[in-house]
Amino acid sequence: MQQLEKASAKINLSLDVLYKRDDGFHEVEMVMTTVDLADRIELTYVDRDVIKVESENRFVPNDERNLAYRAAKLMKDHYGVRKGVRIFIEKNIPVAAGLAGGSSDAAAVLRGLNRLWDLNRSIDELAELGAQIGSDVSFCVYGGTAHATGRGEKVRALPAPPPCWVVLAKPTIGVSTQTVYQNLNLDKAEHPNTEAMIDALNRGDFASICQNVGNTLEGVTLNLHEEVGQIKEQMRQGGADAVLMSGSGPTVFALVEQDARAQRIYNSLKGFCEEVYIVRMLGYRE
Ligand SMILES: C[C@](O)(CO)[C@H](O)COP(=O)(O)OP(=O)(O)OC[C@H]1O[C@@H](n2ccc(N)nc2=O)[C@H](O)[C@@H]1O
Numbered sequence: 001m002q003q004l005e006k007a008s009a010k011i012n013l014s015l016d017v018l019y020k021r022d023d024g025f026h027e028v029e030m031v032m033t034t035v036d037l038a039d040r041i042e043l044t045y046v047d048r049d050v051i052k053v054e055s056e057n058r059f060v061p062n063d064e065r066n067l068a069y070r071a072a073k074l075m076k077d078h079y080g081v082r083k084g085v086r087i088f089i090e091k092n093i094p095v096a097a098g099l100a101g102g103s104s105d106a107a108a109v110l111r112g113l114n115r116l117w118d119l120n121r122s123i124d125e126l127a128e129l130g131a132q133i134g135s136d137v138s139f140c141v142y143g144g145t146a147h148a149t150g151r152g153e154k155v156r157a158l159p160a161p162p163p164c165w166v167v168l169a170k171p172t173i174g175v176s177t178q179t180v181y182q183n184l185n186l187d188k189a190e191h192p193n194t195e196a197m198i199d200a201l202n203r204g205d206f207a208s209i210c211q212n213v214g215n216t217l218e219g220v221t222l223n224l225h226e227e228v229g230q231i232k233e234q235m236r237q238g239g240a241d242a243v244l245m246s247g248s249g250p251t252v253f254a255l256v257e258q259d260a261r262a263q264r265i266y267n268s269l270k271g272f273c274e275e276v277y278i279v280r281m282l283g284y285r286e
């Protein structure tokens with residue numbers, strides 16, 4: 001018995017950090033959307049009480065450190081399941097990139113095992129459970145476009161952005177989310193206007209979406225890695241409608257309405273970055 005799941009990457013159209021909480025996490029307010037760059041997760045039923053994780057990507061751990069493993073373990077423990085699974089991850093999303101690759105794999109495992117193990121749980125229940133794995137997992141369970149609050153786990157659906165191209169470019173460095181949050185100085189940080197972003201989405205106003213992209217964590221990663229600023233500049237020069245770092249970075253994305261411009265930006269970055277993609281937003285929950 002097999003179950004295939006698509007695990008899509010996300011970008012943060014806006015990311016505001018409000019304050020540091022007593023539990024060490026930061027209270028955030030984000031607008032996120034999934035894009036058409038995805039890992040492929042293959043779940044195979046095993047008639048023994050085991051979880052095995054395999055991937056051909058050398059940056060992805062094959063043991064209990066893998067978020068996909070942790071998702072399967074959580075499902076087993078939470079629902080008292082005595083069945084097993086072999087998880088194969090075809091990794092297409094860059095690792096440690098700010099695109100929620102690991103979180104999306106975990107979310108895909110929650111959705112897939114719900115079917116493979118006949119658990120019949122609701123998507124809301126899976127999203128709530130996913131928060132125990134990581135702050136981005138709840139959003140990834142749903143996908144689409146959403147407003148996420150709390151530490152990221154409170155998710156409310158929003159309308160899809162109008163169609164456009166998204167050029168993603170990741171410099172060769174990886175960035176630890178924890179390090180970026182630790183280096184954030186909230187007294188000096190910039191804050192996006194989340195309300196204006198939500199309003200722009202509700203009106204389907206592409207120009208206003210572009211005007212209101214913003215990420216409080218961007219300044220931190222820009223200071224740590226000058227490549228991020230260089231990519232932003234190159235995208236701007238290529239005529240992008242909006243340019244922003246996603247999550248804690250280091251991936252930068254450009255929103256571009258015109259086909260020719262998107263292609264030009266993609267081509268110009270190809271020589272500069274190893275990992276460049278030209279994709280569409282998925283927009284709605286699949
Ligand atoms: C940067 C984002 O990706 C934006 O979408 C998320 O805020 C991070 O989500 P994530 O990778 O799922 O993060 P987690 O695995 O939950 O946390 C990693 C580390 O980031 C920091 N962290 C994360 C989320 C949050 N709201 N406040 C934090 O301070 C904590 O130090 C935590 O130990």
Ligand SMILES: Nc1ncnc2c1ncn2[C@@H]1O[C@H](COP(=O)(O)OP(=O)(O)OP(=O)(O)O)[C@@H](O)[C@H]1O
Binds near residue numbers: 098
């Ligand atoms: N399934 C997985 N795929 C990728 N990395 C994983 C996975 N499971 C665990 N990891 C570990 O998590 C680290 C962060 O990887 P990931 O690709 O999820 O980061 P990210 O895209 O920055 O996430 P986010 O945007 O949620 O902060 C990696 O360095 C890797 O060691």
